[in-house]
Amino acid sequence: MEVKIFCPATVANVSCGFDVLGLCLDTAGDEMLVERTMQPGVRIKEITGANLPLDTAQNVAGVAATALVEKLHPPYGFDITIHKKIKAGSGLGSSAASAAGAVFAVNHLVGNPLTPKELVHYAMQGEKLASGAAHADNVAPALLGGFTLVRSYEPLDIIEIPAPENLYVAIIHPHIEVRTKDARAVLKDRIDFKKAVIQTANLAGLISGLYTADFDLIGRSLHDVLVEPLRAHLIPHFSFIKKAALDAGALGAGISGSGPSVFALAKGNEAAGKAAGAMAQVLEGTGIDYEIHVSNINPVGIKIV
Amino acid sequence: MEVKIFCPATVANVSCGFDVLGLCLDTAGDEMLVERTMQPGVRIKEITGANLPLDTAQNVAGVAATALVEKLHPPYGFDITIHKKIKAGSGLGSSAASAAGAVFAVNHLVGNPLTPKELVHYAMQGEKLASGAAHADNVAPALLGGFTLVRSYEPLDIIEIPAPENLYVAIIHPHIEVRTKDARAVLKDRIDFKKAVIQTANLAGLISGLYTADFDLIGRSLHDVLVEPLRAHLIPHFSFIKKAALDAGALGAGISGSGPSVFALAKGNEAAGKAAGAMAQVLEGTGIDYEIHVSNINPVGIKIV
Structure with a gap:
């Protein structure tokens, strides 16, 4: 028994929702094949498209799947094959896609005892390996689709927020490295109260x-x-x-996760395409390689293919 | 020609919405009578229930009405009579009720050239006299009803947020003085980033x-x-x-505006009544006088009576 899934890329933060908001893409993501085996344990059988550790304990999918297996104690094991298409360090939730996909597949192969929302906790264990902190702002939209709000971590409280049907996302991923650690280092422990109030107002508006x-x-x-x-x-x-x-008609734009990808939201597929084209134009001739994505908001998250 | 109106009390901040969120009450508020006169100008004819200045330039209703009159240049004047029932300094938007009522009535008496949302700006001028800052978090819910979000001041962007039908508010107003100025003085210019993120998440959840x-x-x-x-x-x-x-079953509770009133939200009129009673019980025998209010969320704001 096996399941083949699409593990979507995600945009965390979404400008005013730093550390709490995320959205799910539909046209960018990894593929994962998980086979149920009689041999217990979780194994990473093969990874294509990226140079990532095959050691289960050093692999985000392995760690997330193991966390769930330790909860469910199924009488099976799992062999995981990952076809990475979202590059690590892109700011598009690459590790979250693997962590979320692994727990989704394991749960599916043992009869779906947990809801997608309940899976978030286990996927977060993979994120912990990747970034040192058990964040949910990418794994939650990957598992649930749409927009998700992490209202609280203790206890974990994930709120699903529907997206308007015609809302589209344009992404540009410049091929440069912004390490999550470096992106965290520029943050300040203390901030202006007035700016915090502005941020709350904008998130509430969004x-x-x-x-x-x-x-x-x-x-x-x-x-x-x-x-x-x-x-x-x-x-x-x-x-x-x-x-x-913005000049091309996007509703707004900002850094996807901790970057370097930049996202823009737009009304309609065509407007998002124009925004993506305009963003790409900026990097033409700069010597920086890039790729672009245009996507609707994926309403369901991970999909069986 | 005259109009008699109910000017509702309001709860600003609503816990996680500091400075940006407000809600409108239905069972607590002032009454105001505004007469259209041939004599130009704005006059405060009489105030009952409170010892407030009759000088137009020193009265929040007078200042707000004057700001609107200077915009509209109507061929009339206005005589304002105010029956204050919301005590100044209660944390229930007393000055906002007067400012919002004044602009609502003047606008009504000249044929409603402005929308309620457009009136917010003029009511804010009254608030400026009262507290030194042109806040909208009380005048907006007073004029529009329901919950209102002040997403931005420049430009002014007020978002109306509907309230569930069965949501009720319990209020206790202890008869002690908390001056807005003192309540502002305890605030810090700089705050923890982590706490700001928690606040954004809770407001988004609300x-x-x-x-x-x-x-x-x-x-x-x-x-x-x-x-x-x-x-x-x-x-x-x-x-x-x-x-x-909370023990009596309220959904949550917090300081109304800058206090001293305390509000609680509850599901249903009966639950709100219980919460109000429980809050009152705490002040029994303490020597602090108080009054309580139980109200639905007023969906329309100021009403012609």
Whole structure:
């Protein structure tokens, strides 16, 4: 028995939702094949598309799957094959896709005893290996689809927020390295109270816009006054990329996760395509390679293919 | 020609929405009579229930009405009579009720050229006189009803958020003085980034709960990690009042505006009544006078009576 799944890329933070908000993509993601075996344990059988450890304990999919296996004690083992398409360090939730995919597949192969929301905790164990902290802002949208809010970690409280049907995402992934650790290092322990209030207002506006499909409000709310100003310099040409997306009609744009990918939200597939093209244009001739993605918001997360 | 209106009390901040969120009450508020006169200008004719200045330029209703008159240049004047029932300094938007009522009435008496949302700016001028800052978090819910979010001041961007039908508010107003100025003085210019992130998550959770009528989520989100810890000591017995409301079944509780009133949200009129009673019980025998209110969320704001 085996299952083949699509493990979607995700955009965490989404400008004003630093560390708490994430969204799920539909056209960018890894593929994973998980086979149920009689031999107990979790094994990473093969990884294509990336040079990642096959040692279960050193692999995010391995660690996440093991965490779930230790909970469920199934009378089986699992062989995992991963075809990485989301590059590690892209800011598109590469490790989250593997961690979320692994727990989704294991759960599926033992009869779905846990809900997708209950799986978030186990996927987070993979994230812990990848970044040192058990974040949920990528694994939650990967498992649940749409937008997700991590309202609280203790206890874990994940809120699913629906996306308007016509909301699309444009992504540019410049092929440069921004290490999560470095992106964290520029953050400040103490911040201006006034800026925090502005951030709360924008996030509340974004949530409101998502519920009411108010695209203008979504756009007006997509501002990050806390983190983007500290991280923008880590991404070459960031301000020009962002401006190009906005000039091309995007509702708003910002850093995807901790970068270097930049996302823009747009009303409709065509507008998102224009935004992606405009962002790409900025990097033409700079010597920086890149790839672009245009996607609807994936309403369901991981899919069996 | 004249108009008699009900000017509702309001709860600003609502725990996790410091400075940006407010809600409108239905059973507590002032009454105001505004007469259209041939004599130009704005006059405060009479105030009952409070010792407030009759000088137009020193009265929040007078200042707000004047700001609107200067915009509209109507060929009339206005005589304002105010029956104050919301006490100044209660934390229930007393000055906002007067400012919002004045602009609502003037606008009504000249044929409603402005929308309620457009009136917010003019009502804010009254608030400026009262507190030194042109806040909108009380005047917006007074004018628009329901919950309102001040997403931005420049430009002014007020978002109306619907309340679940069965959401009720319990209020206790201890008759002690907490001056807005003192309540502002305890705030810090710089705060923990981590706490700011928690606040954003809770506000996003509250907004989500309001849209989906998820009472549990509303309750789980009603936490203020930024301001309540700094202000709680200004309100005698605050922690006991809050605990009493929660023990009585309230979804959550916190400081109304800058206090001293304490609000609790509850599912249903009966539960709100119980919460109000439990909060009152705490102040019995302490020598502190108080009054309580139980109200639905007023969906429309100011009403012609």
